[in-house]
Amino acid sequence: DGGITQSPKYLFRKEGQNVTLSCEQNLNHDAMYWYRQDPGQGLRLIYYSQIVNDFQKGDIAEGYSVSREKKESFPLTVTSAQKNPTAFYLCASSIDGQFYGYTFGSGTRLTVV
């Protein structure tokens, strides 16, 4: 079955370390997205990519980086510059991000201690 795989489900890191969250899709979707979810807030867009080798900053990109070297993969790196990295991170994809629906991953809960 097609879908999005996010790994790991839970991740613990020490403060000051970079960490990379994986997102893989086998839906042949062009558009991929990273969102952050904090308690009591709506999901917020970190980065998105509409095509391989191209990506755009979202509303809260500071302290994060991404790459899109392959259509099926869109990893997110949480750098030491991100002041409050502890959060729930969701990856999503869409055929075109505008006229078609979205598929979401199961998320990665990152805790920085």
Place this chain on the structure above:
Amino acid sequence: KNEVEQSPQNLTAQEGEFITINCSYSVGISALHWLQQHPGGGIVSLFMLSSGKKKHGRLIATINIQEKHSSLHITASHPRDSAVYICAVSMGGGADGLTFGKGTHLIIQP
């Protein structure tokens, strides 16, 4: 930037009750999405609509484009419907993702 407001924030009801969750947004959209998030965190897409009404099982979603308002209804609610329901909108003109409401936390008691 679109503002998406949901109400109520929290809703507790008894099994069998008819449930309504509301969503309003501030500027024109290309589509509105209703999503369901269970305690584990994963999100499932329930509906995507740009006009009218859609129905799937006990779930019904409606949208009024002129009033910039959508509702999600659950008929004959069941404890397994307990989840967070999220409204999100996509804007025309680009594939720059969704703007989300804060969600409605629904609990259905047996």
